[in-house]
Amino acid sequence: MLDLDPAAQEVIRLVGGVTDEQLTHPTPSTDVSVAALLDHLLGLSLAFTWAARKSGGDGPGSSAPPPPASADNLDPQWRTLLPRRLGELVEAWRQPEAWTGMTTAGGVTLPAEVMGVVALDELVLHGWDLARATRQSFHCDPASTEAVLAFTAESAKPEQAAGREGLFGPVVPVPADAPPLDRALGFAGRDPGWTAPS
Known part of the structure; x- marks a missing residue:
């Protein structure tokens, strides 16, 4: 079991x-704009909460692939809604049964222990995306980075x-001696040196 709380708290x-x-x-x-990224975070937080509970649903956690993230669909209450959903996501994956059996999120079925890692990966990568896009610092705890x-x-x-x-996009070459998070970003198709346009 991994603790998703540090990554979720950083996104919050x-x-x-x-x-x-x-x-x-x-x-x-x-x-993808910041608004579309926030819409995506709202959707994935629900999808992976449902995946942990193995409860399905009519939205992103159902058997159908989720709709593309869109700035037009961003909930006006995102500032309060997203932290609440992320809190529910963390609690769902703190239950031992969340990590057993098979489960589905966004139309993809995987072993639950793999799905939990995918959920963490989404939080970390999109947290970094949000930090870079809004010119904020980003911290990833060692366990999540690993x-x-x-x-x-x-x-x-x-x-x-x-x-x-x-x-993921195509792998971005990153030096082998780069920090672990930078290497993870490169493997995920992101340029660790990306900065928001001024």
């Missing part, structure tokens, strides 16, 4: 620093190319 901290003016700003993800690096390094292997489709 970052959400508190987002201004209305930044909602239209670009993020490290191509063609788990995400292992997951993204595995996904970057040539034989995993099909599984990367729609999840």
